[in-house]
Amino acid sequence: MEARKAAGSAEIWDGIGVGVKSYTILRDNIEENLSIVIDFYKSRYAQFQATVATIGKEDRSDSNSIFNIHLKNRIPRDLIPYLAHHSGIAVLVITSDNILILTQRDKKTGARAGENDVSVVEGIGPTKDADTSVTVNKIDVFRAIVRGCNEELGFIPSFDEISILGFGVDMAFYQYNFLSIIRTKLTYMDIERNRNGRAKDGWETRIKPIAYDIDTVLTTVNEEKMWGFASTLLHWALINEFSQHVVDAKAKQIVLRRDSYKDQ
Numbered sequence: 001m002e003a004r005k006a007a008g009s010a011e012i013w014d015g016i017g018v019g020v021k022s023y024t025i026l027r028d029n030i031e032e033n034l035s036i037v038i039d040f041y042k043s044r045y046a047q048f049q050a051t052v053a054t055i056g057k058e059d060r061s062d063s064n065s066i067f068n069i070h071l072k073n074r075i076p077r078d079l080i081p082y083l084a085h086h087s088g089i090a091v092l093v094i095t096s097d098n099i100l101i102l103t104q105r106d107k108k109t110g111a112r113a114g115e116n117d118v119s120v121v122e123g124i125g126p127t128k129d130a131d132t133s134v135t136v137n138k139i140d141v142f143r144a145i146v147r148g149c150n151e152e153l154g155f156i157p158s159f160d161e162i163s164i165l166g167f168g169v170d171m172a173f174y175q176y177n178f179l180s181i182i183r184t185k186l187t188y189m190d191i192e193r194n195r196n197g198r199a200k201d202g203w204e205t206r207i208k209p210i211a212y213d214i215d216t217v218l219t220t221v222n223e224e225k226m227w228g229f230a231s232t233l234l235h236w237a238l239i240n241e242f243s244q245h246v247v248d249a250k251a252k253q254i255v256l257r258r259d260s261y262k263d264q
Helices: 001-005 045-050 052-057 066-071 142-151 188-195 215-222 230-240 246-256
Strands: 016-027 036-042 089-093 099-105 120-123 160-170 177-184 204-211
Touching: 036 045, 045 052, 052 066, 089 142, 089 215, 089 230, 099 188, 099 230, 120 142, 142 160, 142 177, 142 188, 160 230, 177 230, 188 204, 188 230, 204 215, 215 246, 230 246
Parallel strands: 089 177
Antiparallel strands: 016 036, 089 099, 089 120, 099 204, 160 177
């Protein structure tokens, strides 16, 4: 990255983020109330580029590939701190006029080029997303979600519009993210107007609105290449709106594949 920057490249960004060092799932005796405690560490984007960014495009027949050395036959809950760089948030925005906002990644990006993505993807910052109301350094995930929406879509959601549904890892690119849905009071046209002039240097270059109904969403998941977290959030959004039974019955008719990456 330093060599490319010295050569005059304007696409070099080596920011500071947070990686996942460890996590513990807490639950009560009857397992109804779950919570999670996560121990983060500071990480550089260069670390992510040097390791994780190559996983999805490397030759997995090579015994020395990162996938074969670190990830093959590993279960998702078996954390690998060495690879858990730059944890973040993945947000799916649903407008008041029932439009799901997807984005499409630039075809020049190194990872998942040209793929469909969720509305907002943002790395968590150890300083700008810190909870300043406490003496011990803590990450405020809601702050990261609000910041990401403001920077990439140009609007600030209220806390009651945000639902954090899960915390998980994408094993194709070994990225840990908080997955959330925002039911905004804004219409799609409001979002489009607010986004004007925002996120010019972002990975996502184009908004892709789709109707928020079962057939359209499941057909999009089935026919278009997209990130695992994107298809997961779309599925969760449908379940939240229409129930697991209804969505699963329709999915058996429409969805023919699970994801676009080999060996996952």
